[in-house]
Amino acid sequence: MQHQGVTLWFTGLSGSGKTTIAKAVAHELRVRHCKLEMLDGDIVRTNLSKGLSFSKEDRDINVRRIGFVANLLSRNGVVAITAAISPYRAIRGEIREMTANFMEVYVNAPLEICESRDVKGLYAKARSGELKHFTGIDDPYEEPLNPEVVCYTAQESIEESVIKVITELERLGYIPVRQLASLAA
Amino acid sequence: MQHQGVTLWFTGLSGSGKTTIAKAVAHELRVRHCKLEMLDGDIVRTNLSKGLSFSKEDRDINVRRIGFVANLLSRNGVVAITAAISPYRAIRGEIREMTANFMEVYVNAPLEICESRDVKGLYAKARSGELKHFTGIDDPYEEPLNPEVVCYTAQESIEESVIKVITELERLGYIPVRQLASLAA
Numbered sequence: 586m587q588h589q590g591v592t593l594w595f596t597g598l599s600g601s602g603k604t605t606i607a608k609a610v611a612h613e614l615r616v617r618h619c620k621l622e623m624l625d626g627d628i629v630r631t632n633l634s635k636g637l638s639f640s641k642e643d644r645d646i647n648v649r650r651i652g653f654v655a656n657l658l659s660r661n662g663v664v665a666i667t668a669a670i671s672p673y674r675a676i677r678g679e680i681r682e683m684t685a686n687f688m689e690v691y692v693n694a695p696l697e698i699c700e701s702r703d704v705k706g707l708y709a710k711a712r713s714g715e716l717k718h719f720t721g722i723d724d725p726y727e728e729p730l731n732p733e734v735v736c737y738t739a740q741e742s743i744e745e746s747v748i749k750v751i752t753e754l755e756r757l758g759y760i761p762v763r764q765l766a767s768l769a770a
Numbered sequence: 771m772q773h774q775g776v777t778l779w780f781t782g783l784s785g786s787g788k789t790t791i792a793k794a795v796a797h798e799l800r801v802r803h804c805k806l807e808m809l810d811g812d813i814v815r816t817n818l819s820k821g822l823s824f825s826k827e828d829r830d831i832n833v834r835r836i837g838f839v840a841n842l843l844s845r846n847g848v849v850a851i852t853a854a855i856s857p858y859r860a861i862r863g864e865i866r867e868m869t870a871n872f873m874e875v876y877v878n879a880p881l882e883i884c885e886s887r888d889v890k891g892l893y894a895k896a897r898s899g900e901l902k903h904f905t906g907i908d909d910p911y912e913e914p915l916n917p918e919v920v921c922y923t924a925q926e927s928i929e930e931s932v933i934k935v936i937t938e939l940e941r942l943g944y945i946p947v948r949q950l951a952s953l954a955a
Contacts (some may be wrong), residue, residue, distance in 0.1 A: 657842075662846070662848045
């Protein structure tokens, strides 16, 4: 039994844990021999969207490009994993509409937690005014209303979040049901 | 026997016949049940490169993006067909280097022929100075030195060009050898 192509769309604040969970999900899927591509925010900014700003207009263009590429991949049988903040509900909805298999994962952590993690030092720069248009500080984040999965990374372990995502992929028939391989080891 | 993923890269002047041949090749591959995606110049300008100019720098960015997406697709088993002018040898070489299966098709027609066709009226605009940086007029086109296929569209029929491309795809083992389906009908 083979897996299907699907766009697995992670959304959430900077520092919420999108990339961490996405990478752990990707690892589990690789163990299961799924074809997959990871389009995280940095890869995309480098290869598809260099020169774009963080204005609403440019963010929308950036997220649409990710959606365009993820759709090309997923309609050809690839699990396309995206992990950009993608703060605007309307654009995420637009991509959902145009994509045959779309699964949204809301990586939900309170702003205070994300800010206290501040892995890349970006919140500090946003607070000092060095970075403008920073999501959660001086730019909005619009929560998903009906995401397929919500990961509460302030309360859950990474493993628990990964299990939620994998289980939902199985339940929706995108991947065959199996024992969790990478986590069982 | 299944086909492999490959980036099938058409290059040539505006009006040389890239898109015409690429579409006919795509038709033949569809009849053979190949997974394929067509990334022609207009699709890419709309979805990946809106806002880019035709300066050397922006053209390079545009062509690198096409290469990035074609590579994502072809390394996942898709025949990714590109049909942008892609005038600079160095960038085409760079994409060849990073792509596992890469096949370059030089669609070669003399400038006079391309200009006399002028399907989109672009040469007229370039000659009048309305369009700047137009390849072949006031911007260079660097011919491929070792393309896998050359189609001479001033002398050959579309069918002859398609046969050359399909035969080379077969010879290199990217697709199974078969009777030409769409042309035989």
